[in-house]
Amino acid sequence: xxxxxxxxxxxxxxxxxxxxxxxxxxxxxxxxxxxxxxxxxxxxxxxxxxxxxxxxxxxxxxxxxxxxxxxxxxxxxxxxxxxxxxxxxxxxxxxxxxxxxxxxxxxxxxxxxxxxxxxxxxxxxxxxxxxxxxxxxxxxxxxxxxxxxxxxxxxxxxxxxxxxxxxxxxxxxxxxxxxxxxxxxxxxxxxxxxxxxxxxxxxxxxxxxxxxxxxxxxxxxxxxxxxxxxxxxxxxxxxxxxxxxxxxxxxxxxxxxxxxxxxxxxxxxxxxxxxxxxxxxxxxxxxxxxxxxxxxxxxxxxxxxxxxxxxxxxxxxxxxxxxxxxxxxxxxxxxxxxxxxxxxxxxxxxxxxxxxxxxxxxxxxxxxxxxxxxxxxxxxxxxxxxxxxxxxxxxxxxxxxxxxxxxxxxxxxxxxxxxxxxxxxxxxxxxxxxxxxxxxxxxxxxxxxxxxxxxxxxxxxxxxxxxxxxxxxxxxxxxxxxxxxxxxxxxxxxxxxxxxxxxxxxxxxxxxxxxxxxxxxxxxxxxxxxxxxxxxxxxxxxxxxxxxxxxxxxxxxxxxxxxxxxxxxxxxxxxxxxxxxxxxxxxxxxxxxxxxxxxxxxxxxxxxxxxxxxxxxxxxxxxxxxxxxxxxxxxxxxxxxxxxxxxxxxxxxxxxxxxxxxxxxxxxxxxxxxxxxxxxxxxxxxxxxxxxxxxxxxxxxxxxxxxxxxxxxxxxxxxxxxxxxxxxxxxxxxxxxxxxxxxxxxxxxxxxxxxxxxxxxxxxxxxxxxxxxxxxxxxxxxxxxxxxxxxxxxxxxxxxxxxxxxxxxxxxxxxxxxxxxxxxxxxxxxxxxxxxxxxxxxxxxxxxxxxxxxxxxxxxxxxxxxxxxxxx
Numbered sequence: 001x002x003x004x005x006x007x008x009x010x011x012x013x014x015x016x017x018x019x020x021x022x023x024x025x026x027x028x029x030x031x032x033x034x035x036x037x038x039x040x041x042x043x044x045x046x047x048x049x050x051x052x053x054x055x056x057x058x059x060x061x062x063x064x065x066x067x068x069x070x071x072x073x074x075x076x077x078x079x080x081x082x083x084x085x086x087x088x089x090x091x092x093x094x095x096x097x098x099x100x101x102x103x104x105x106x107x108x109x110x111x112x113x114x115x116x117x118x119x120x121x122x123x124x125x126x127x128x129x130x131x132x133x134x135x136x137x138x139x140x141x142x143x144x145x146x147x148x149x150x151x152x153x154x155x156x157x158x159x160x161x162x163x164x165x166x167x168x169x170x171x172x173x174x175x176x177x178x179x180x181x182x183x184x185x186x187x188x189x190x191x192x193x194x195x196x197x198x199x200x201x202x203x204x205x206x207x208x209x210x211x212x213x214x215x216x217x218x219x220x221x222x223x224x225x226x227x228x229x230x231x232x233x234x235x236x237x238x239x240x241x242x243x244x245x246x247x248x249x250x251x252x253x254x255x256x257x258x259x260x261x262x263x264x265x266x267x268x269x270x271x272x273x274x275x276x277x278x279x280x281x282x283x284x285x286x287x288x289x290x291x292x293x294x295x296x297x298x299x300x301x302x303x304x305x306x307x308x309x310x311x312x313x314x315x316x317x318x319x320x321x322x323x324x325x326x327x328x329x330x331x332x333x334x335x336x337x338x339x340x341x342x343x344x345x346x347x348x349x350x351x352x353x354x355x356x357x358x359x360x361x362x363x364x365x366x367x368x369x370x371x372x373x374x375x376x377x378x379x380x381x382x383x384x385x386x387x388x389x390x391x392x393x394x395x396x397x398x399x400x401x402x403x404x405x406x407x408x409x410x411x412x413x414x415x416x417x418x419x420x421x422x423x424x425x426x427x428x429x430x431x432x433x434x435x436x437x438x439x440x441x442x443x444x445x446x447x448x449x450x451x452x453x454x455x456x457x458x459x460x461x462x463x464x465x466x467x468x469x470x471x472x473x474x475x476x477x478x479x480x481x482x483x484x485x486x487x488x489x490x491x492x493x494x495x496x497x498x499x500x501x502x503x504x505x506x507x508x509x510x511x512x513x514x515x516x517x518x519x520x521x522x523x524x525x526x527x528x529x530x531x532x533x534x535x536x537x538x539x540x541x542x543x544x545x546x547x548x549x550x551x552x553x554x555x556x557x558x559x560x561x562x563x564x565x566x567x568x569x570x571x572x573x574x575x576x577x578x579x580x581x582x583x584x585x586x587x588x589x590x591x592x593x594x595x596x597x598x599x600x601x602x603x604x605x606x607x608x609x610x611x612x613x614x615x616x617x618x619x620x621x622x623x624x625x626x627x628x629x630x631x632x633x634x635x636x637x638x639x640x641x642x643x644x645x646x647x648x649x650x651x652x653x654x655x656x657x658x659x660x661x662x663x664x665x666x667x668x669x670x671x672x673x674x675x676x677x678x679x680x681x682x683x684x685x686x687x688x689x690x691x692x693x694x695x696x697x698x699x700x701x702x703x704x705x706x707x708x709x710x711x712x713x714x715x716x717x718x719x720x721x722x723x724x725x726x727x728x729x730x731x732x733x734x735x736x737x738x739x740x741x742x743x744x745x746x747x748x749x750x751x752x753x754x755x756x757x758x759x760x761x762x763x764x765x766x767x768x769x770x771x772x773x774x775x776x777x778x779x780x781x782x783x784x785x786x787x788x789x790x791x792x793x794x795x796x797x798x799x800x801x802x803x804x805x806x807x808x809x810x811x812x813x814x815x816x817x818x819x820x821x822x823x824x825x826x827x828x829x830x831x832x833x834x835x836x837x838x839x840x841x842x843x844x845x846x847x848x849x850x851x852x853x854x855x856x857x858x859x860x861x862x863x864x865x866x867x868x869x870x871x872x
Contacts, residue, residue: 048112051103143271148407158402179206184226184241194241251289277424340395470714492551556698688718
């Protein structure tokens with residue numbers, strides 16, 4: 001002060017000097033006042049609140065970490081420049097209601113920021129109040145993804161969101177090939193994490209078969225009830241997302257009832273995984289979490305972390321007669337950095353010469369709640385500036401780099417840990433690019449990857465529905481539980497890695513075939529746990545149940561009576577060729593004969609003479625080539641070419657004719673009364689089908705009138721109906737038709753298979769047992785055991801599966817047009833060459849022609865008499 005820099009003399013020495021001193025002092029006082037006004041005044045104390053469940057495991061740990069952070073901040077001369085932070089502690093007790101009440105008290109105490117809340121369920125309401133009061137919240141444990149929504153604009157999360165954890169868990173599930181999981185969570189952590197798991201698993205084929213929310217205060221009996229329900233689900237993959245205290249109680253009970261044995265998988269989120277290496281003194285807990293794997297944040301080693309850990313251990317050792325672990329969880333570390341984040345933002349805030357002031361909230365009418373504590377909350381006037389300082393954090397804390405993206409901590413590195421003995425070891429790291437290590441010790445001490453499902457411990461056998469049919473006992477015999485289908489099911493069950501207890505329950509009266517659609521619907525109504533039998537897999541049925549891999553494949557076929565072809569008759573010799581073929585062959589016979597005559601008649605006496613004689617010679621010559629018995633000699637080169645080509649054609653035609661005629665006359669031709677499904681649908685013949693099957697609807701979809709359809713229950717009914725003419729054909733699956741043909745030889749399969757179908761065992765949607773049995777059926781097929789079962793039960797039927805074929809085809813022009821083309825082109829070309837070589841004689845003058853004509857006319861009658869007689 002200026003006054004202290006000056007030494008004043010005694011005022012009584014000279015009263016006359018006083019005015020002069022006063023005049024000198026006033027300017028100095030004004031300068032001092034001006035300087036004081038120009039220098040910003042630091043706030044002496046700033047209050048920061050914390051909202052913790054101080055009686056919880058993580059709450060106690062976080063409070064200790066915050067006290068160390070407060071001590072270090074207030075002792076650090078490089079920050080806040082003399083302003084002291086004061087930590088105001090409020091207890092939320094893991095309750096949304098108590099958390100909201102405690103938060104109101106903090107807001108009344110003029111805190112500028114709050115570390116917390118600890119739970120997500122409390123954060124929903126407190127974050128709304130914080131937005132209204134403009135007081136930032138920095139939570140290190142509230143990980144529900146929904147808190148990142150814009151409505152919670154003053155909520156900042158210095159921890160990894162559950163979404164990131166659930167993405168990592170989804171990758172683990174897919175990596176090990178598990179198909180079904182059960183999700184358990186505590187209500188205080190919110191449902192957003194499990195919703196994020198559903199989103200991460202969508203489109204992967206993995207199903208969350210059960211999601212169960214537990215109250216943190218659930219009793220032991222309540223936990224036992226939940227575990228009993230879990231044991232009936234079949235899935236052995238459990239995702240645990242709950243507070244430490246609740247997860248401890250649940251895992252201990254799970255161990256006691258045998259749900260931590262070999263084959264089970266327990267994956268815990270960071271809420272539990274973060275404290276696994278601090279429980280080594282809790283023998284009961286340690287015993288119960290052997291083989292558990294968890295998701296934790298990656299905390300890099302650093303000198304800052306080492307300094308803090310030394311402080312932490314000293315603080316633990318300084319206390320006596322109190323249980324406290326020498327290690328600290330990641331949440332405790334994040335709590336420490338949360339207070340530092342607020343302190344650094346507050347330092348920037350104060351350096352901007354901003355005031356910490358609270359304004360009264362907008363006044364509401366008394367009848368609208370204007371007298372409540374919520375209505376009277378004050379508003380932190382410069383809270384938005386402090387919030388921006390927090391969101392703009394960019395420093396390295398003991399947990400690593402501190403930066404925010406949309407109010408969430410940046411970074412995606414997570415660690416996969418495995419509890420073995422009293423130690424927690426890292427077995428992998430996760431981000432969007434890395435995969436996992438398989439060096440994991442699973443519950444029960446097993447190193448083999450669990451299958452993810454086992455037979456549910458329901459306490460009662462599975463009810464297996466069987467079709468009780470009138471016929472076809474070779475496939476399913478409900479009297480003694482035998483048959484091809486049951487034998488395949490029992491053989492597949494023997495290959496499962498676990499045993500199942502089941503009992504067969506017939507469906508239907510046995511006097512007629514039951515509806516297979518109704519049988520399948522029994523799974524939906526819980527009448528059956530599964531259906532075993534000759535059940536066809538159709539798209540409509542596959543929409544409501546899951547089928548195993550088909551254990552028998554076949555197609556729909558048309559079964560018809562056969563008739564003997566009329567091949568042995570007076571005109572049987574004409575059957576090998578079609579009419580077109582006969583006419584074309586005759587035409588080429590005549591054409592080839594004419595061409596040979598053209599090429600030979602001028603030089604070859606065999607083709608000369610009167611027209612009638614020449615015509616007879618041509619026909620005789622050309623038809624003699626059928627038997628290669630022609631006597632006339634072909635002298636011209638072109639004629640020989642034509643004849644050689646023609647003889648080759650004749651050889652092919654006669655050989656084909658002979659072979660076809662021999663087949664027609666010596667082999668009995670059995671022809672189906674209907675050629676194929678096209679002929680059947682176009683006709684008005686009545687059609688039989690097996691009652692209870694899908695064939696009826698299929699034929700109606702193809703356009704068949706319902707009045708033409710007749711249902712039957714056994715092969716004998718098929719036979720009798722076709723024998724008396726009640727139906728003209730049967731449409732059924734090949735396996736049944738094979739059985740019919742093994743007993744009746746005067747019927748056949750007409751045409752190819754209509755559609756390919758398969759038989760499978762039916763289970764409820766999402767059943768893991770269907771998947772495991774599918775693998776077992778594939779093993780049966782690869783080992784040929786499935787074929788042996790088939791041969792044992794259906795050997796005779798399969799041997800007659802071909803039936804009697806159709807062989808009534810005739811040889812047509814399509815088969816021989818190439819030969820006719822060759823001989824035709826050859827004949828035409830040879831004829832053209834012949835005419836091209838004929839010389840053009842010189843024209844005779846008209847006078848000479850007339851003279852020669854007259855001479856010929858006068859001397860012709862005596863010409864022979866005047867000819868000289870040869871000596872010969």
